[in-house]
Amino acid sequence: xxxxxxxxxxxxxxxxxxxxxxxxxxxxxxxxxxxxxxxxxxxxxxxxxxxxxxxxxxxxxxxxxxxxxxxxx
Numbered sequence: 001x002x003x004x005x006x007x008x009x010x011x012x013x014x015x016x017x018x019x020x021x022x023x024x025x026x027x028x029x030x031x032x033x034x035x036x037x038x039x040x041x042x043x044x045x046x047x048x049x050x051x052x053x054x055x056x057x058x059x060x061x062x063x064x065x066x067x068x069x070x071x072x073x
Contacts, residue, residue, distance in 0.1 A: 003071040029053040
């Protein structure tokens with residue numbers, strides 16, 4: 001099985017929710033702004049709990065916020 005990459009739509013969802021800032025999202029899910037930056041840049045994969053909290057903020061299914069992509073070999 002090839003390597004799987006976790007991708008996300010967090011940045012797009014923030015802008016579709018009244019241009020929510022990274023800081024506003026961070027406060028809503030109880031993390032630092034730097035954590036949101038790292039998630040958006042796909043440098044950090046959130047815990048399952050944090051992923052669900054982010055999805056709840058956007059009132060979206062988890063699969064709409066985070067998805068897996070198979071890395072090309």
